[in-house]
């Protein structure tokens with residue numbers, strides 16, 4: 110065990126640091142108070158993504174020929190930590206870079222790699238993940254959206270739901286049923302779908318935060334070129350699992366940036382708040398809570414580091430990713446609650462700190478549902494990591 | 502960068518596991534628990550033959566010159582074996598003696614690493630906590646040298662060892678003095694611990710006379726040596742807890758795979774599966790935190806001290822939780838004296854409070870970040 114950075118890793122870190130120092134904007138806001146500021150924020154993130162790409166810092170663990178930098182997973186985690194230290198904006202397309210890209214790299218045809226990977230990294234393609242349906246959530250393989258071959262196109266009909274970023278995405282990784290007669294896991298196929306195709310309708314769904322970050326998507330006779338099948342026809346379940354494995358392993362690392370920013374901001378904020386004639390950071394109970402938030406986040410970071418260091422040897426995100434998903438989602442809920450407790454009644458107000466803590470608290474409730482519920486993660490850990498029998 | 506144990510570290514783990522399972526199965530632990538003297542000379546011989554006492558100390562004082570990751574590896578295996586011996590106490594004391602770097606005591610340190618002397622640290626005054634600044638026991642000057650009168654509480658393994666490193670005040674200064682447990686005026690009274698494998702004692706000092714050379718360190722030197730050694734012992738405690746958690750987690754999983762109710766193994770029920778999944782998450786998280794802290798302290802990383810506090814806070818909460826869930830999944834058999842689970846539950850419970858529980862450690866973290 111040696112967490113000292115090798116000479117190569119050290120020089121990599123210094124290069125990252127130098128670049129970030131020169132390029133991370135000193136002042137940038139995450140104001141999400143109205144639709145205009147949300148749109149502005151999105152555009153901001155898009156231009157930041159472009160800056161990253163131009164500097165050679167997008168998708169850095171991807172192979173060079175696909176626009177990446179071919180760095181090790183350890184170097185990628187160094188990069189993530191440096192981003193957090195530099196207070197850089199978050200990634201534009203968590204789904205594209207964390208989930209769709211790695212899946213295309215793993216199972217895509219050469220032409221698909223050529224066509225999709227670079228625009229994804231440049232921020233030109235924003236991807237969404239069309240998996241869940243009204244009657245297929247945890248039991249994803251029960252999905253019903255159909256695709257029928259007609260000449261050299263698949264014709265897609267059906268409905269997806271809870272699609273994050275569906276309203277801003279121009280591409281979608283869609284799972285459809287291509288063989289209704291086969292057992293449910295055997296008749297699925299993954300398609301890469303242009304969201305501007307005729308017959309695609311997206312309807313935003315308001316979340317409990319009041320934002321519409323996810324959507325319903327309706328597909329009516331949408332024609333998708335057969336060349337856009339990702340992987341093999343009727344073998345879409347394996348492709349979807351590859352995507353989900355990447356999501357579980359990568360999402361938390363990407364979100365760490367925001368968790369860290371929130372945790373540090375809370376500590377700074379707490380020091381400015383007076384209660385009963387003294388800063389709340391002098392209150393022993395508040396100190397307990399802040400220390401707990403800090404240590405929880407740190408244990409998550411170390412857990413990720415350890416998992417990534419293991420992956421560096423095998424290079425495939427295994428079911429262990431479920432441990433990380435379970436950890437960060439429940440941690441973020443604990444820490445969002447801690448923030449409210451430290452701040453007191455004012456903390457939950459939309460008028461305090463632009464509603465940052467109100468939003469975080471509400472948004473965190475979705476963490477244990479999205480990307481596979483906590484119950485499903487625990488099932489995966491029990492059955493695929495610990496080898497207990499299937500319960501369903 | 503590599504988080505996993507290196508080849509030699511893995512080998513050390515295998516050796517430790519094989520040595521302890523062969524020589525010290527849980528039946529022997531139970532035999533010791535049932536007897537008055539928990540200490541077993543043959544076990545100490547095995548441990549010192551392996552060079553584990555002082556493993557983290559320089560070869561010049563009889564150590565192996567290894568790092569704290571290796572110490573954690575060995576301590577984890579001792580926790581997994583629920584080993585009854587004054588290893589933790591002696592490691593604490595030996596590290597303290599080493600840090601104090603007092604040439605008067607070089608040969609004592611040699612004897613400790615060689616296995617002929619065992620030692621512990623007497624830190625807490627009555628009604629004080631793990632904060633060394635709270636120590637008030639006074640060392641008084643006499644015409645012939647010094648005299649110690651006072652009482653230390655909850656001293657780990659005191660009656661099992663030969664030497665006490667006692668934390669006192671010389672005037673206003675913090676000091677560490679070396680007292681033989683056989684000196685006249687030293688009395689150890691057992692405070693029966695929940696965990697019979699980690700014995701605790703009240704030690705009273707009744708006009709114990711000491712000479713100048715018994716003073717091991719004074720002032721800042723005493724404080725720094727004590728802080729570092731206590732951190733090392735805290736880390737070893739985390740590793741012991743981790744080993745105990747690992748034992749419980751594995752035993753619980755085995756049981757879930759074999760015990761049948763309603764014609765199915767209980768491990769096929771989700772309620773049980775989720776307990777097992779959580780136990781894995783907590784054990785692996787404790788592992789990440791503990792080994793990171795071991796590495797960080799070894800290389801003197803800027804966040805080394807915080808890392809130890811984080812590891813101890815996390816292990817204290819998670820260890821207790823894993824033990825409780827392990828009992829729950831076992832049902833009635835898990836609540837019996839006969840089943841070995843309670844040995845580990847008790848080991849974890851005492852370790853939870855040794856060197857400060859999660860609440861205490863969180864305050865240490867708060868001091869560093871707020």
Ligand SMILES: Cc1cc2nc3c(=O)[nH]c(=O)nc-3n(C[C@H](O)[C@H](O)[C@H](O)COP(=O)(O)OP(=O)(O)OC[C@H]3O[C@@H](n4cnc5c(N)ncnc54)[C@H](O)[C@@H]3O)c2cc1C
Pocket residue numbers: 237238239240241242243245246247248270271272273274323475476478479480481482483484485488501771
């Ligand atoms: C904020 C957010 C963003 C999302 N983004 C996307 C996206 O971009 N793309 C996408 O495709 N989907 C997305 N989802 C959907 C998400 O993946 C599903 O909501 C999730 O998989 C659960 O499915 P469900 O909502 O149908 O709940 P259900 O599957 O009906 O689950 C209801 C409850 O039953 C439990 N349950 C179900 N089956 C089992 C079982 N076998 N064992 C134990 N308990 C079980 C669940 O854990 C849950 O508590 C998003 C969801 C949220 C909240």
